[in-house]
Amino acid sequence: SQQGEEDPQALSIQEGENATMNCSYKTSINNLQWYRQNSGRGLVHLILIRSNEREKHSGRLRVTLDTSKKSSSLLITASRAADTASYFCATSAAGGTSYGKLTFGQGTILTVHP
Amino acid sequence: EAQVTQNPRYLITVTGKKLTVTCSQNMNHEYMSWYRQDPGLGLRQIYYSMNVEVTDKGDVPEGYKVSRKEKRNFPLILESPSPNQTSLYFCASSLSKPAVNYEQYFGPGTRLTVT
Numbered sequence: 001s002q003q004g005e006e007d008p009q010a011l012s013i014q015e016g017e018n019a020t021m022n023c024s025y026k027t028s029i030n031n032l033q034w035y036r037q038n039s040g041r042g043l044v045h046l047i048l049i050r051s052n053e054r055e056k057h058s059g060r061l062r063v064t065l066d067t068s069k070k071s072s073s074l075l076i077t078a079s080r081a082a083d084t085a086s087y088f089c090a091t092s093a094a095g096g097t098s099y100g101k102l103t104f105g106q107g108t109i110l111t112v113h114p
Numbered sequence: 115e116a117q118v119t120q121n122p123r124y125l126i127t128v129t130g131k132k133l134t135v136t137c138s139q140n141m142n143h144e145y146m147s148w149y150r151q152d153p154g155l156g157l158r159q160i161y162y163s164m165n166v167e168v169t170d171k172g173d174v175p176e177g178y179k180v181s182r183k184e185k186r187n188f189p190l191i192l193e194s195p196s197p198n199q200t201s202l203y204f205c206a207s208s209l210s211k212p213a214v215n216y217e218q219y220f221g222p223g224t225r226l227t228v229t
Contacts, residue, residue: 030213035220042118042204042220043157050215088156092212099213100170102147104157 006089006108014113019076021108023089024069030092030099032065032072037086037107046074046087051094079112086110116141118221120205126227127195135190135224137205145208146188147172147218148180150201157204163188164211195228202226 007022023032031050035043049056049065049072056063062075076083086107093101118139127133139146147162149172159172163182177199179191188207192199202225206218 031215033212033217040202040223040225042222043206043218044220045217048215048217090157090212092215094213100145100162100164100211101159101172102212102218103159103173104149106154106156 006087006105008108009106010109010111012111012113013079015079015081017079017112019079019083019110019112021074021087021110023072023074023105025072025089025091025103025105026070027091028094029067030094032063033090033092033102034061034063034072034074035088035090035104037088039085043088076110079110081112081114084110084112116219118205118207118219120203120221120224122224123222124225126229128229129196130194133192133195133226135192135203135205135226137188137190137221138186139188139207139219140186141207141209141219142185143207143209143219144185145211145216145218146182147206148178148188148190149204149206150174150199151204151223152201160190160203195226197228200226200228 033048034046037043060077088107090104148160149157161180163169205221208216208218
């Protein structure tokens with residue numbers, strides 16, 4: 001089963017609006033990471049939030065983590081057409097033999113219209 | 115320039131013909147990993163390597179082999195490819211394992227078609 005699942009699967013907004021994507025996961029984690037992928041290309045790391053952190057900012061990005069609900073959200077403020085991409089959350093599960101694994105969700109496709 | 119390179123970028127092959135996809139990084143990273151990306155399934159981890167001569171299975175290792183003889187290289191080997199291995203493959207590397215809070219750097223991807 002998928003460790004990280006994004007919601008919504010697709011999001012369409014106008015330039016200047018905010019975009020919010022959510023990620024849910026099933027097991028305890030060491031950290032949660034967000035990546036962006038432009039069509040058919042490699043993934044680019046956006047932000048990493050550790051399990052003991054609740055919120056993190058990077059430029060126009062804001063990530064929150066709620067470990068009690070096993071969920072995270074990625075907020076992109078004042079979106080631009082160049083933000084059009086797929087966004088993935090990835091989790092590093094805590095404990096056992098999972099320290100080498102990184103599990104990705106299915107992604108949210110964000111389209112920002114000029 | 116710090117990067118992860120993969121070759122080939124595109125490959126069409128036939129069932130059963132052994133192939134190797136190479137991956138190389140120039141950042142002296144300890145950790146390397148292979149993923150496959152399929153529509154509706156996101157990225158799934160195939161194999162990963164914590165360091166030279168240390169490899170381990172990810173979530174979908176069946177039908178794949180890897181080796182890590184040098185720190186910079188982590189080739190993915192398909193001994194007998196089948197059509198269900200048609201996919202977009204990504205290699206990634208990071209300074210250390212994901213549990214130690216390090217981001218991963220991804221290669222540009224290899225699109226493999228097995229007929």
